Amino acid sequence: MTTRSSTDAARVIPEATVARLPVYLRALTALADSGIRTCSSEDLATAAGVNSAKLRKDLSYLGSYGTRGVGYDVDYLRYQIAREIGVTQDWPVVIVGIGNLGHALANYSGFRSRGFRIVALLDADPDLVGRSVAGVVVRPFDDLEEIVREHDVAIGVIATPALAAQDVADRMVAIGITSILNFAPAVVAVPDGVDVRKVDLSIELQILAYHEQRKANGAVEPAAGAGEGGAA
Amino acid sequence: MTTRSSTDAARVIPEATVARLPVYLRALTALADSGIRTCSSEDLATAAGVNSAKLRKDLSYLGSYGTRGVGYDVDYLRYQIAREIGVTQDWPVVIVGIGNLGHALANYSGFRSRGFRIVALLDADPDLVGRSVAGVVVRPFDDLEEIVREHDVAIGVIATPALAAQDVADRMVAIGITSILNFAPAVVAVPDGVDVRKVDLSIELQILAYHEQRKANGAVEPAAGAGEGGAA
């Protein structure tokens, strides 16, 4: 076994792999809930909807957590991935913009169960401030700085209309937030060192529409155009 | 100018480009709303948050719609991209699962304005059926087939809990839906020829958490780790 400190220079995990680790984590949790203690890369790959060679390569970036001829210990591997992603610790999160989507996010149980704790809901609309959503009272947007400092928040979620998104992002960055999840249909620019991920509902539909249009035009799709193929 | 029929074999647009076309479309709409008639690739690239070389290469897959020394006509290019994606036509969509997220999706105005028309909201819960959400009455899930046939629906949205997702997808596929947008936190398997795109809220947060953890550990991020960098 090689020495492996928590800040090992050799551990450069490809971005594509990082994006799949949460999927593996979820699949492992499902296996564990079914009472399965051990699984092969083939089993886990099927559960995660990927190719087994890719799965093994992904896991190899984390270390050697399997046993040749046997497979992986479900609980052990699950812990290792969780630790690698960082979901063994608690991440305070603020959500800005409590419209329809903000409501849904505040109520989404999947956050809490994965180590994300919603410490505040913020909105600029005075009519919304003071209302209780998902057991949390909505506070004015101007309280952002106070809340971030108090809870040491590093991750912010933007669920505002498009026009407000850049302003909110600027305020977040100024206060020290370094990771932003943006649901607003707008491109937000941030300085280096700040990570932004974007989730855009209508863009996903437009991508599907493009492929749908091609199918209707009689074009032969080269493979599963956008998603994971597999048996039904 | 080369001949270019609507079903030209030479038009194989890379998947990565397809995913960016809706972003360009939105940026062009924003420019048009500002009264700008013409823009350079540099202007549009900035508005879309990408590199100008990449933008030009992306657009070149559609055809030669710019003028050297001048730039692009905003309205003309916008129409060409919209036609290419297929948002000049009307796409009927059904949403299955009217929980918090389904509510938000039903109310999202960005769908309608881009050619997506919600023809039905479906849920298996009898308590929800009959209620009106966003001006549409929720119908029982079993009405799916009737609705899909009546409106010739090709695109389905899954916003159910994870456990129901595969069943819903199977039903959709059996009835003839060929594009699925899945918001449920589960991997759904579909046969070849069916496209699935997945939007997973908690996975996005976990990816951010990974990078956040690395920053906290003193690791130097190679570049903007997950998002589009740029000036604030």
Place this chain on the structure above:
DNA sequence: TCCATTTTGTTCCCACGTTCACAAACTCCT
């Protein structure tokens, strides 16, 4: 103990996507 079997971890190779750099082409000014 030794061999057959299983399954991981890794290497090699190919395809895709991104970026640079530049020729082609257009406008405008003299």
Place this chain on the structure above:
DNA sequence: AGGAGTTTGTGAACGTGGGAACAAAATGGA
């Protein structure tokens, strides 16, 4: 008309990611 300046479209280099194939390592049976 001609040249300077500008901007597109594209060819080529580079880097990242995916998949097949195989060596290494573990188990279990004879």
